[in-house]
Amino acid sequence: MWQYEKKLQFPVNIKNTNPALAKLIISQYGGPDGEAGASLRYLSQRYTMPYGELKGILTDIGTEELAHLEIVSAIVYQLTKNLTPEEIMASGFAPYYTDHTTGIYPVAASGEAFSASTFQSTGDPITDLNEDLAAEQKARTTYDNLLRLVDDPDVRAPLHFLREREIVHYQRFGEGLRLTTDRLNSKNFYAFNPSFDK
Amino acid sequence: MPDKKALTERIRAYQFALYDLALFQDTHPNEEDANQLRKIYQKKLTELMDAYEGAYGEWITTHNDLTANAIPWKEWVENPWPWDNDTKEGK
Numbered sequence: 001m002w003q004y005e006k007k008l009q010f011p012v013n014i015k016n017t018n019p020a021l022a023k024l025i026i027s028q029y030g031g032p033d034g035e036a037g038a039s040l041r042y043l044s045q046r047y048t049m050p051y052g053e054l055k056g057i058l059t060d061i062g063t064e065e066l067a068h069l070e071i072v073s074a075i076v077y078q079l080t081k082n083l084t085p086e087e088i089m090a091s092g093f094a095p096y097y098t099d100h101t102t103g104i105y106p107v108a109a110s111g112e113a114f115s116a117s118t119f120q121s122t123g124d125p126i127t128d129l130n131e132d133l134a135a136e137q138k139a140r141t142t143y144d145n146l147l148r149l150v151d152d153p154d155v156r157a158p159l160h161f162l163r164e165r166e167i168v169h170y171q172r173f174g175e176g177l178r179l180t181t182d183r184l185n186s187k188n189f190y191a192f193n194p195s196f197d198k
Numbered sequence: 199m200p201d202k203k204a205l206t207e208r209i210r211a212y213q214f215a216l217y218d219l220a221l222f223q224d225t226h227p228n229e230e231d232a233n234q235l236r237k238i239y240q241k242k243l244t245e246l247m248d249a250y251e252g253a254y255g256e257w258i259t260t261h262n263d264l265t266a267n268a269i270p271w272k273e274w275v276e277n278p279w280p281w282d283n284d285t286k287e288g289k
Contacts, residue, residue, distance in 0.1 A: 005259040006269075008280040009214070015283075056224035064217075074281035168218065175225035 002063065009067040010161040014078040014154040019093035021155065022079035023109065025146060026096070028162070029072045030106025030114035033138035035162075039065035041119040041135060045128045050194040051183070054125060054176050058132075061169050068165065071158050073104045079155070124193050129177040133170055140166035205250050209257070212243040 028034045042062030049055050080093070080102040088097050095111065106114035120131050143163035150156050185191045216239050223232050250257055261274040278284075 003260055006261075006274070006277075006280060007210075007259050012281065013283045053225050053227060056227075057221065060221055060224055064221075070280070077281050078283060168221065172221050172225055179225060 002066075008071055008074060009064070010071055010158050012071060012074040012078060012154075012158050014075065014152070016152060016154070017081055017083065017087075018079050018152065018155075019083055019087060019091040019097075021150060021152075022076045023091075023093050023096055024149065025072060025079070025109075025155075025159075026076050026105075026107055027109035028139070028142060028146070029069050029076065029104065031108035031110075031142070032112075032118040033135065033142050034106070034108075034114070035065050035069035035072055035139075036106050036114055037116075037118045038135055038139060039063075039069065040116065041121065042132065044119075044121040045132070048121075048123045048195045049125055049128075051125075051180065053179055054129075057172050057176050061172065064165070064169075068162055071162060075155060075158060076104055077102070123195055125180050125195055126177070126189060129173055129180060132173045133177065136166045136170040136173065140170070199253050200249055202250075202254055205246065205253075209243065209246045209250060212239055212246060215239050216243065 030036050039062050042058040042065065046055050046058035046062065049058060083093070083097075083102065088094050096105075096107070099105070100107075108114075119135070120128070122128055122131070140163055143159055143166065147156060147159055147163065150159065180194075181189050184194065216236065219232060219236055219239065223229070223236070226232055247257055258269040261269050261271070
């Protein structure tokens with residue numbers, strides 16, 4: 001089970017609203033490589049992992065991703081406070097506003113709602129860990145794409161923090177993959193699935 | 199009296215360092231250097247917490263703590279939430 005701590009993992013204090021930016025950043029909440037998918041991916045995959053280290057790292061990173069979707073949500077929330085109808089029409093935020101007002105909804109920048117079909121849980125540790133490595137790089141790319149478009153230092157700081165975490169998680173998953181293959185047949189890592197074949 | 203904001207930031211930094219170290223220890227459970235580093239960070243965090251609590255009262259960020267440390271409900275609902283600007287640890 002989980003406990004909630006009433007704090008953000010990284011503080012978000014944005015002085016200037018910017019709904020156009022909010023519509024892009026929401027992708028890291030509910031988009032194809034966003035934090036919601038990351039958390040569900042890792043927390044779903046951990047059950048069939050064959051080794052304690054893998055259950056541990058997927059539990060802890062899957063939990064941290066929940067803290068990250070709270071940071072992304074806080075950014076979007078603060079970027080869309082006190083908007084006028086004129087600002088909504090001028091910023092391109094009107095389609096999101098029409099469906100959700102300024103509520104936080106898991107959706108991609110391109111408009112598709114969050115979907116579990118953006119991730120996998122295969123029950124094969126080598127496959128799942130390679131998916132996790134790719135997921136961290138895809139999220140890092142998305143943060144890089146966003147950072148090219150953002151000037152506001154109040155928004156850049158938490159995005160930078162989140163980007164760094166993708167790189168740390170990639171490193172930990174790489175270690176998880178290595179300690180998995182270390183326990184398999186070095187002539188054929190794929191001779192059997194340690195989660196399924198006995 | 200230590201500066202509250204500076205102390206809060208240092209506590210948060212050590213909490214984060216211990217958390218990040220936890221990810222490393224998940225994949226390196228037998229690494230003695232990491233265990234030693236954890237002990238150093240824990241000691242430092244305890245000192246900072248003692249300094250904070252001596253000056254400003256208990257450091258509490260959760261309402262589901264099962265000990266007497268749980269935050270009073272009135273404070274839990276009335277204090278700022280983390281996604282509001284300039285929140286101070288939910289206090």
